[in-house]
Amino acid sequence: MGTSARPADGAITLAELREFASFPAATQRYIRRSLDIGLHRRDAMKLWSRDMVEEASIRAQARIYGRLEEIKARVPDDSGLDQMEPFMAPLVTVSAFDLGQDRLCSFSAYRFLYERLLGAGSRPWLPGAFCAAASLPHLHPEKRRALLQSISEAAATAVGWSNREPTFYPEWVEKVDLSKAN
Numbered sequence: 473m474g475t476s477a478r479p480a481d482g483a484i485t486l487a488e489l490r491e492f493a494s495f496p497a498a499t500q501r502y503i504r505r506s507l508d509i510g511l512h513r514r515d516a517m518k519l520w521s522r523d524m525v526e527e528a529s530i531r532a533q534a535r536i537y538g539r540l541e542e543i544k545a546r547v548p549d550d551s552g553l554d555q556m557e558p559f560m561a562p563l564v565t566v567s568a569f570d571l572g573q574d575r576l577c578s579f580s581a582y583r584f585l586y587e588r589l590l591g592a593g594s595r596p597w598l599p600g601a602f603c604a605a606a607s608l609p610h611l612h613p614e615k616r617r618a619l620l621q622s623i624s625e626a627a628a629t630a631v632g633w634s635n636r637e638p639t640f641y642p643e644w645v646e647k648v649d650l651s652k653a654n
Contacts, residue, residue, distance in 0.1 A: 481639060488584075488640035495581050502575035503585050504642050505530070510537045510589045511641075519644055529573065536569045540589055547593040560601060563594075567605035571619060578622035587638050595633040599623060 492500060505520045507513060509530065516534070521527040539562045548555035567582070576582045582602050586594060606619035 484636070485639040488638060491580065491584060492640065492642050495584075496577065498575050499577055499581045500642065502573065503581065504644055506533070506537075506570070506585055507588055507641060508644070509534050510540050513643070533569070533573075536566055539566055544590050544594075547590060548597070551596070560597065560604075563590075563597065563601045564604045567601050568608050568610065571602075571605050571615075572610055574615070578619070579624070579627060580622070583627070588641055592633075592635050592637045595635075596630075599628050599630075603628070 492503070495503070501520075505516055508516045508519065517527060517530050521530055543559060543562050543566065546555070546559040548559055567586070570576055570582070570585070576585065579599070579602050583595075583598050586598055586601075602623060603620065606616055608616075611619070
């Protein structure tokens with residue numbers, strides 16, 4: 473009779489891992505790189521840049537992500553409009569940068585990344601920030617269409633959101649030559 477309604481943490485982590493595995497390889501790579509930059513986990517330039525173009529992209533991302541601490545500190549406690557502008561305006565700007573990199577191909581991938589960058593408290597605000605950023609003219613019209621069609625009606629109209637923090641944070645994994653393994 474006294475069973476817990478909360479799923480085991482292992483099951484939640486496994487579900488998060490499965491969701492991450494469902495993303496295309498380029499999206500997975502971008503999420504790991506973004507987490508390294510946004511959470512200051514390791515030297516992203518050394519680990520992720522393959523050429524001068526990617527170096528420039530990482531530099532720009534690090535500059536844009538400099539606003540994440542400010543955004544994280546301003547996650548509204550409730551749906552009060554007075555707290556919205558100082559939070560949403562910079563969030564839409566950072567989101568527009570990420571969507572413009574053409575690696576986050578859906579709301580699901582965007583939500584996965586931003587829940588980890590900003591925490592569970594940001595969940596109610598992510599559909600609005602995503603739709604605002606995905607609607608901006610810096611994206612090709614076909615890209616805007618694909619992004620906006622990727623958000624489900626359930627995600628856009630949810631009546632409530634979990635306040636459970638994510639448990640799975642994907643990281644860089646060194647390649648292993650299996651032909652040399654015993």
